[in-house]
Amino acid sequence: MNQPPTSKPLADRIRPRTLDEFVGQAHLVGPNKPLYQAIRHNRVRSMIFWGPPGVGKTTLARIIAAQTDRPYFELSAVSAGKNEIRAIVEQVQAGETRDLFTLHQPPARTGAVLFLDEIHRFNKAQQDYLLPYVENGTLILIGATTENPSFEVISALLSRCQVFVLEPLSPDEVREIIRRGAAELGVRLDTEAEGFLADFANGDARQSLNLLEAAAELYAAQGGALTVENLKNALQSKHLRYDKAAEEHYNTISAYIKSMRASNVDAALYYLARMVDAGEDPKFIARRMVIFASEDIGMAQPTALVVANEVFRAVETIGYPECQINLAHGTVYLALAPKDRSACDSFFTALDDVKQHGNLPIPLNLRNAPTRLMKDLGYGKGYEAYTDENLLPEKLKGKKYYKK
Numbered sequence: 001m002n003q004p005p006t007s008k009p010l011a012d013r014i015r016p017r018t019l020d021e022f023v024g025q026a027h028l029v030g031p032n033k034p035l036y037q038a039i040r041h042n043r044v045r046s047m048i049f050w051g052p053p054g055v056g057k058t059t060l061a062r063i064i065a066a067q068t069d070r071p072y073f074e075l076s077a078v079s080a081g082k083n084e085i086r087a088i089v090e091q092v093q094a095g096e097t098r099d100l101f102t103l104h105q106p107p108a109r110t111g112a113v114l115f116l117d118e119i120h121r122f123n124k125a126q127q128d129y130l131l132p133y134v135e136n137g138t139l140i141l142i143g144a145t146t147e148n149p150s151f152e153v154i155s156a157l158l159s160r161c162q163v164f165v166l167e168p169l170s171p172d173e174v175r176e177i178i179r180r181g182a183a184e185l186g187v188r189l190d191t192e193a194e195g196f197l198a199d200f201a202n203g204d205a206r207q208s209l210n211l212l213e214a215a216a217e218l219y220a221a222q223g224g225a226l227t228v229e230n231l232k233n234a235l236q237s238k239h240l241r242y243d244k245a246a247e248e249h250y251n252t253i254s255a256y257i258k259s260m261r262a263s264n265v266d267a268a269l270y271y272l273a274r275m276v277d278a279g280e281d282p283k284f285i286a287r288r289m290v291i292f293a294s295e296d297i298g299m300a301q302p303t304a305l306v307v308a309n310e311v312f313r314a315v316e317t318i319g320y321p322e323c324q325i326n327l328a329h330g331t332v333y334l335a336l337a338p339k340d341r342s343a344c345d346s347f348f349t350a351l352d353d354v355k356q357h358g359n360l361p362i363p364l365n366l367r368n369a370p371t372r373l374m375k376d377l378g379y380g381k382g383y384e385a386y387t388d389e390n391l392l393p394e395k396l397k398g399k400k401y402y403k404k
Helices: 034-040 057-067 082-093 124-135 171-185 191-201 205-222 228-234 250-261 265-277 282-300 303-318 323-336 342-357 372-376
Strands: 047-050 072-076 112-117 139-145 162-165
Touching: 034 057, 034 162, 047 057, 057 072, 057 112, 057 139, 072 082, 082 112, 082 124, 082 139, 124 139, 171 191, 171 205, 191 205, 191 228, 205 228, 250 265, 250 282, 250 323, 265 282, 265 323, 282 303, 282 323, 282 342, 303 323
Parallel strands: 047 139, 047 162, 072 112, 112 139
Antiparallel strands: none
């Protein structure tokens, strides 16, 4: 018998409430794995979940709060700011949530859980504002992001958080979730339809559940099992194909970048068209183009950065619909340009040495000598503006980072 309609999305209705119900991320929540141990022993600290959409970031945050008896607050960085955080901090500090804490918790671990979705959308000032409350334990921050936190989260906040990488769900894991969704809806799926949904998910359970729910609303009344044809017909709804509000643009932007990297102009234009047709923020696309120009083209065609920056400027100035032409122009240029990652790769190789060796002593001849004492100590002595001498610190002499 079909369930009565409800305004609550299917994905939310079947959301797991305990680790035993949770599907996927066994490398984090399986027995004796990091999050399993942290929850079991109530040793939860601030953390960042990095991974694609629909893999359980929000669900895990709620489970952590529930199973460690901590107050839970949930914000989206898209719409929230300092005022919302201030209100939560005031509520926690006023003790209005103290009844949710368990009596055995030591004072240092009675922080409330703040789940901040899309934390990469917070600017530096907003992230700075979180620091003292994370530092003193008022808040246990759980940030969620589809972007690399090394680039999107300020170093001071990142150093206070443990980063956990969440992986796309496997086809078998998606099938398990689909079956739960079908049971909740009171519908049946034939074998081909279940396989179609698992493939459609591409590791994102939310996508398959949204499609399943839409198909059930349209075709369940006909009786019998839902078919692949039912699912394909339900796919005509654009928001199911590309829900940018839920960060489901992740796979499309990835395909776009990889197509340009492979110099496949046709594929790059196709994925660009999908994003434009879905109403993706043109500045989001243009920003990725600027990054691509230095990361993948670099010294092979240095003017690519100039072109990409001009596309970004045009997008800011003109906007839709005309700026789609600028995006297309830039896409073709970047896709056809020769590729050379040497500048990007050599920098990160040097960065690895910085992290491994720390601040190695700078050679004396390269140091500034503004005082007499510094000159007497040899600062700046023997400096030559144009020299073939290796200028790296002594420990790294002879190291080659950039290779033409």
